[in-house]
Amino acid sequence: MKKIVVLLLFSLFSCGEIPYDGETKLEISGKLVDKQGNPLSNIDVNINVIGNIDSYNSDLISFGKTNSEGKFIFLIPSPMVDLPIEIEIKNTAYTDKKILSKKNNFINYKLDLNEILLSKIDELTTFSIVLNQTNSNKQIKDVKIEGLLYENILNLNPINEETNYLITDYSIFKNQIITLKYKVIDYANNGSFENFQISIPINEDATEFIINY
Amino acid sequence: MRKFSIVLICLLGSLSCLSQIKNQKEELKIKGEFRIKMYVPIHIGNNFLAKSYDSNIGFGCNADLLHYNNFILGGGFDYTSYSTTDITRAGNIRNARLSSFYGNLSYKFVVNNKLNLVPHIGIGSSKIDFKSGDRNFGHQNGKDIRIGIYTDYKLNQSVGLFIELQYITSCFTINTSPEFITFYDNAKIMQLGFGLKF
Numbered sequence: 001m002k003k004i005v006v007l008l009l010f011s012l013f014s015c016g017e018i019p020y021d022g023e024t025k026l027e028i029s030g031k032l033v034d035k036q037g038n039p040l041s042n043i044d045v046n047i048n049v050i051g052n053i054d055s056y057n058s059d060l061i062s063f064g065k066t067n068s069e070g071k072f073i074f075l076i077p078s079p080m081v082d083l084p085i086e087i088e089i090k091n092t093a094y095t096d097k098k099i100l101s102k103k104n105n106f107i108n109y110k111l112d113l114n115e116i117l118l119s120k121i122d123e124l125t126t127f128s129i130v131l132n133q134t135n136s137n138k139q140i141k142d143v144k145i146e147g148l149l150y151e152n153i154l155n156l157n158p159i160n161e162e163t164n165y166l167i168t169d170y171s172i173f174k175n176q177i178i179t180l181k182y183k184v185i186d187y188a189n190n191g192s193f194e195n196f197q198i199s200i201p202i203n204e205d206a207t208e209f210i211i212n213y
Numbered sequence: 214m215r216k217f218s219i220v221l222i223c224l225l226g227s228l229s230c231l232s233q234i235k236n237q238k239e240e241l242k243i244k245g246e247f248r249i250k251m252y253v254p255i256h257i258g259n260n261f262l263a264k265s266y267d268s269n270i271g272f273g274c275n276a277d278l279l280h281y282n283n284f285i286l287g288g289g290f291d292y293t294s295y296s297t298t299d300i301t302r303a304g305n306i307r308n309a310r311l312s313s314f315y316g317n318l319s320y321k322f323v324v325n326n327k328l329n330l331v332p333h334i335g336i337g338s339s340k341i342d343f344k345s346g347d348r349n350f351g352h353q354n355g356k357d358i359r360i361g362i363y364t365d366y367k368l369n370q371s372v373g374l375f376i377e378l379q380y381i382t383s384c385f386t387i388n389t390s391p392e393f394i395t396f397y398d399n400a401k402i403m404q405l406g407f408g409l410k411f
Binding site: 017019020021022023024025026027059060061062063064072073074075076077078080108109110 | 300301302303304305306341342343348349350351352353354385386387388389390391392393397
């Protein structure tokens with residue numbers, strides 16, 4: 001019984017409400033466009049303050065739609081703790097998009113996201129890289145794709161660029177030629193490396209590319 | 214604040230001149246006269262309370278304590294609640310609640326046995342609480358200056374009715390992007406109220 005009471009008290013205090021500063025208003029603005037640069041009006045935009053699981057619940061702090069020029073402007077009270085502020089774009093005709101920001105992304109209390117590209121679901125396909133390591137002394141690094149990519153989730157504060165984690169699955173626009181760049185390091189040969197650059201045509205269907213190293 | 218002070222000094226000066234015209238017997242009295250009122254706040258200008266909220270009926274009370282000739286010194290409290298109409302500017306927060314404590318100086322013009330006209334000026338401290346039910350979304354502090362007039366009608370020796378027309382201009386503390394400072398840093402309210410005096 002004592003344990004249950006302690007557990008209840010802990011959950012009561014640990015999942016609290018996010019405190020806000022009513023005297024500080026953060027401005028979030030942007031414009032939604034399609035692949036051709038046309039403004040997208042009447043699209044739902046939600047602003048969420050993402051609480052962390054241990055301490056705070058999340059809040060839908062504002063919401064609205066883009067105007068006839070595809071623009072949105074929200075002013076929200078500033079959270080008193082530096083939690084992620086998520087701009088969530090939702091529409092049935094277009095793919096969902098999330099942009100994650102923090103207070104350090106605001107300049108003069110303002111976050112101007114400029115043009116945000118939205119894509120129709122049928123404009124996109126997937127591109128996957130299959131890593132086939134044949135030599136245990138070799139490591140692949142710095143995988144980059146140049147082309148018209150589509151990011152469903154854009155984090156304005158990337159976690160750590162030095163990490164060895166490689167992204168291998170991409171959402172990508174159909175009917176284009178992309179350039180895949182990567183580096184292979186050979187530790188058996190004093191860490192010498194070789195750069196690769198490969199052009200890959202993307203058609204209507206999902207594309208898979210195998211890198212043997 | 215400097216603007217407020219200048220206006221206040223001018224108004225005090227005007228009331229002082231009026232009192233000298235009357236040249237009545239000088240007498241300082243401490244006497245409690247109380248007012249309770251309801252009022253309709255009408256918001257003016259391009260500011261957040263005018264554009265992003267709908268105001269509800271407000272309530273207030275006032276106590277006149279110090280009487281010197283026809284001058285009266287007192288203080289009071291006003292409370293107005295608002296419903297959010299524009300979430301993009303106010304946030305997804307259901308209500309704003311404006312409360313103000315103020316001190317005021319009045320001058321009583323006796324029209325006849327039943328009717329008095331009482332112009333008044335005052336300065337106060339305002340606070341807006343942003344809430345959804347019991348959930349608190351912070352507050353905004355400010356200062357206000359007010360000018361108005363009571364029309365008092367005596368029902369008997371101890372009770373009267375009054376109507377009040379009052380203009381309040383407030384300035385609030387705000388930190389936001391430069392384009393929106395003037396939207397959030399002020400409010401201008403015309404109050405039309407009525408109530409009981411006893």
